[in-house]
Amino acid sequence: MDRRAFLITSAGVAAFSASPAASRGEGAIAGDGPLPEGQPASDGYQPPSWLRYSRTIYFDGKTPPVYPHLREFDAGRLVKVAIQLGGDTIRFEPVSNWAYYPSKAFPVCPELNGRDLIDEVSRECRKAGVHIYCYSKFGNPSMVVGWADSHPEYADWVLRGPDGKPYGTYNNLGWNQIQKPCSTSDAYRQGIRQVTRELCAHDIDGVYFDAPSGWGYTDICYCPSCRKNFLAFSGMDLDRLQNKEDMEARIAWFHWWNQVNLDELEACRKIIHESGKFMLCHNGDTWMGFALRGQYRIPEGFMVEHSPQIYTRLMTGLMGASMARPYHKVAQMYLGSYCVSNFGQPPHCQPWGLHDATMEDGDEILMEGFTNLACGNLPLYATLNRGYYGSGSGSDRPVREVFDVMRRVEVLLKDSAPVPYITVVPTWEALQVWRTNRKTWNVEMSQGFALAMLDERLSLDVCPSTEVTARWLGSQRVIALCGATGVSAGQARILADWVREGGSLLATYDTGLCDELGRLKPGGMLQELLGVEMKGEPLASLSECYYRPKESHPALGDYGPGTRLMGDTQLLPVAAVGEAKVLADCWNLGLDEVRGPAIIANNYGKGRTLYVSGSLEAHYASSRVVSLRRLLASMVSYLAYDAPPPFTTTAPRGVYGVLRQAANGDRVLWLLANVGFKDADIGRMRQEFVPLSHVQAKIQLPSGRGVKKVHLIRAGRSVAAPVENGYVVVEIPSLHVAEIVHVELA
Numbered sequence: 001m002d003r004r005a006f007l008i009t010s011a012g013v014a015a016f017s018a019s020p021a022a023s024r025g026e027g028a029i030a031g032d033g034p035l036p037e038g039q040p041a042s043d044g045y046q047p048p049s050w051l052r053y054s055r056t057i058y059f060d061g062k063t064p065p066v067y068p069h070l071r072e073f074d075a076g077r078l079v080k081v082a083i084q085l086g087g088d089t090i091r092f093e094p095v096s097n098w099a100y101y102p103s104k105a106f107p108v109c110p111e112l113n114g115r116d117l118i119d120e121v122s123r124e125c126r127k128a129g130v131h132i133y134c135y136s137k138f139g140n141p142s143m144v145v146g147w148a149d150s151h152p153e154y155a156d157w158v159l160r161g162p163d164g165k166p167y168g169t170y171n172n173l174g175w176n177q178i179q180k181p182c183s184t185s186d187a188y189r190q191g192i193r194q195v196t197r198e199l200c201a202h203d204i205d206g207v208y209f210d211a212p213s214g215w216g217y218t219d220i221c222y223c224p225s226c227r228k229n230f231l232a233f234s235g236m237d238l239d240r241l242q243n244k245e246d247m248e249a250r251i252a253w254f255h256w257w258n259q260v261n262l263d264e265l266e267a268c269r270k271i272i273h274e275s276g277k278f279m280l281c282h283n284g285d286t287w288m289g290f291a292l293r294g295q296y297r298i299p300e301g302f303m304v305e306h307s308p309q310i311y312t313r314l315m316t317g318l319m320g321a322s323m324a325r326p327y328h329k330v331a332q333m334y335l336g337s338y339c340v341s342n343f344g345q346p347p348h349c350q351p352w353g354l355h356d357a358t359m360e361d362g363d364e365i366l367m368e369g370f371t372n373l374a375c376g377n378l379p380l381y382a383t384l385n386r387g388y389y390g391s392g393s394g395s396d397r398p399v400r401e402v403f404d405v406m407r408r409v410e411v412l413l414k415d416s417a418p419v420p421y422i423t424v425v426p427t428w429e430a431l432q433v434w435r436t437n438r439k440t441w442n443v444e445m446s447q448g449f450a451l452a453m454l455d456e457r458l459s460l461d462v463c464p465s466t467e468v469t470a471r472w473l474g475s476q477r478v479i480a481l482c483g484a485t486g487v488s489a490g491q492a493r494i495l496a497d498w499v500r501e502g503g504s505l506l507a508t509y510d511t512g513l514c515d516e517l518g519r520l521k522p523g524g525m526l527q528e529l530l531g532v533e534m535k536g537e538p539l540a541s542l543s544e545c546y547y548r549p550k551e552s553h554p555a556l557g558d559y560g561p562g563t564r565l566m567g568d569t570q571l572l573p574v575a576a577v578g579e580a581k582v583l584a585d586c587w588n589l590g591l592d593e594v595r596g597p598a599i600i601a602n603n604y605g606k607g608r609t610l611y612v613s614g615s616l617e618a619h620y621a622s623s624r625v626v627s628l629r630r631l632l633a634s635m636v637s638y639l640a641y642d643a644p645p646p647f648t649t650t651a652p653r654g655v656y657g658v659l660r661q662a663a664n665g666d667r668v669l670w671l672l673a674n675v676g677f678k679d680a681d682i683g684r685m686r687q688e689f690v691p692l693s694h695v696q697a698k699i700q701l702p703s704g705r706g707v708k709k710v711h712l713i714r715a716g717r718s719v720a721a722p723v724e725n726g727y728v729v730v731e732i733p734s735l736h737v738a739e740i741v742h743v744e745l746a
């Protein structure tokens with residue numbers, strides 16, 4: 001399956017998308033017009049080959065030794081520590097709360113005294129053969145509240161309310177002393193372009209922009225520049241945005257914001273490429289309905305946001321890799337973090353960067369690093385500041401091992417791809433329901449589904465709808481749309497074509513209830529394909545809902561008439577239409593009342609579909625009730641015509657497997673033994689992992705292939721490789737945190 005060849009053009013990627021790329025220069029637009037679309041790099045720039053397998057370490061600019069005071073900064077020491085940690089690349093942050101070089105555009109650190117820290121670090125990097133690229137702000141806050149009052153040259157960089165006064169602080173991570181910027185004014189955008197030119201005038205390899213499309217960092221600004229530009233773009237008065245109910249104005253504003261971001265990214269990319277350097281972006285805020293949809297296609301690579309839970313990290317990481325793979329781009333993911341916890345904690349963890357200077361790493365760094373790699377993403381270690389001080393009672397052993405393993409698996413990991421039994425497809429269109437004030441749970445339901453598949457050892461991939469085309473579908477066995485509220489007519493058509501030719505689709509809850517603009521579609525967008533007529537919005541949640549099979553059916557596994565299964569308390573009112581069959585209904589125990597059909601099976605052409613009117617997967621993520629998982633697994637197996645799974649393992653629940661196919665065809669099974677102290681549902685706590693012994697894994701061989709050798713990469717040894725019924729049987733004597741099983745094919 002060669003996805004690259006046909007996805008390389010924007011025409012290819014637009015196939016499943018709601019609407020074609022907006023034409024440039026589109027002036028006044030209707031409120032619900034298509035969003036601007038990021039384009040694949042097409043200016044002929046070729047990034048250096050090392051970038052796609054770099055071991056990057058992040059030096060943060062918001063903490064010591066540069067902030068709040070510039071003290072003890074020694075570039076030589078910094079580069080030395082990066083090398084000790086196993087890195088070969090530094091992401092240096094010279095544009096942070098201050099600029100740490102003599103910038104003409106960005107507020108310069110008052111303690112800089114004419115120094116240029118980029119030059120200092122770059123010189124040491126070049127001497128040591130370490131790559132360097134520079135982090136820059138793009139639209140996220142940097143100035144202390146009130147600072148611009150005494151520095152009027154930056155007055156236009158401040159987010160302003162309708163009264164013209166500054167408003168908005170970045171306080172959701174404890175930075176309530178930091179003023180939100182006006183990221184859309186001409187002055188700010190010209191400033192960032194100038195910063196980009198200044199960075200590119202240094203001897204560095206590339207530029208990284210933090211948080212383009214990061215809505216949480218900024219807000220709607222009412223400064224004179226924003227008023228003028230929004231009016232010119234939309235024909236609307238910006239003051240309409242003061243009325244939060246005015247959705248037409250709001251939609252137009254986000255359209256404008258997207259266009260500003262797109263124009264700026266392309267302008268900066270031009271500056272960067274013309275200086276022979278690469279561009280990377282933070283992409284963690286972009287899977288939001290009002291962000292720039294194709295942003296990830298603009299730079300040479302992007303950072304996928306990390307996640308404290310390992311199964312959600314797998315979900316996000318696999319999805320990020322699926323965004324990068326068609327274009328040969330880099331997807332990076334944080335390894336370690338400098339926050340104790342993300343949200344909802346007492347002030348011990350605020351502001352966010354508090355724990356930057358202590359080195360307390362433990363085995364969770366191994367787990368995160370191997371998880372990132374298993375997804376096909378490059379670990380980006382946070383942060384170098386900690387190693388710089390060497391304080392704390394922890395160790396840098398974990399990160400060194402992650403980078404060491406990374407070096408050893410390069411030929412297996414680079415250009416590899418997952419071997420999915422099922423692919424879950426989070427959809428961009430589901431996120432568009434904000435336009436009609438609706439809510440979607442597509443991300444959470446997709447995560448829950450991923451967890452159920454990981455727990456059932458049904459090999460999983462995650463691919464966003466923005467990278468789904470008819471040809472991509474042709475390479476898939478089963479796909480799942482989990483609470484994918486919005487579906488476009490184009491998507492409905494290629495899904496129907498694919499199923500008619502033998503594809504299998506699982507759809508849950510409100511999948512296709514709305515179109516790609518969040519408008520309720522009578523009957524649903526997938527009525528004919530699923531054999532399901534949707535009768536409107538979800539019913540109110542009721543406790544004590546059970547699913548009752550009406551017949552024995554392979555999709556229900558061992559559950560037949562007379563059994564009651566844990567069901568979802570939420571339900572979409574539906575009816576089976578055409579030849580479709582209701583396999584189970586949803587019954588309320590307390591009221592002794594049937595709420596409606598729960599599971600509906602349909603045959604469509606040569607293919608099969610199953611629809612569930614609730615979300616067993618969302619329920620599973622919070623309850624982990626076994627029947628929920630088993631039912632989902634039997635549905636997937638039925639949809640896969642009982643094809644044997646690509647791998648199995650005897651390891652206990654909590655051990656996640658990710659099976660990949662190397663560029664040369666070899667199979668590589670990443671086993672992540674996420675078992676042990678798990679009482680950490682909110683923060684990134686230090687974690688202990690329980691060692692396992694005598695774990696068996698069976699890995700399916702491609703037809704016609706034999707085994708030359710099986711190697712346990714982390715243990716550094718080969719093991720016996722007996723073959724049974726098309727599977728190579730691998731005994732793993734001990735499994736602690738992770739093992740990487742390489743099946744070298746004969």
Ligand SMILES: [Zn+2]
Nearest residue numbers: 182221223226
């Ligand atoms: Zn403004």
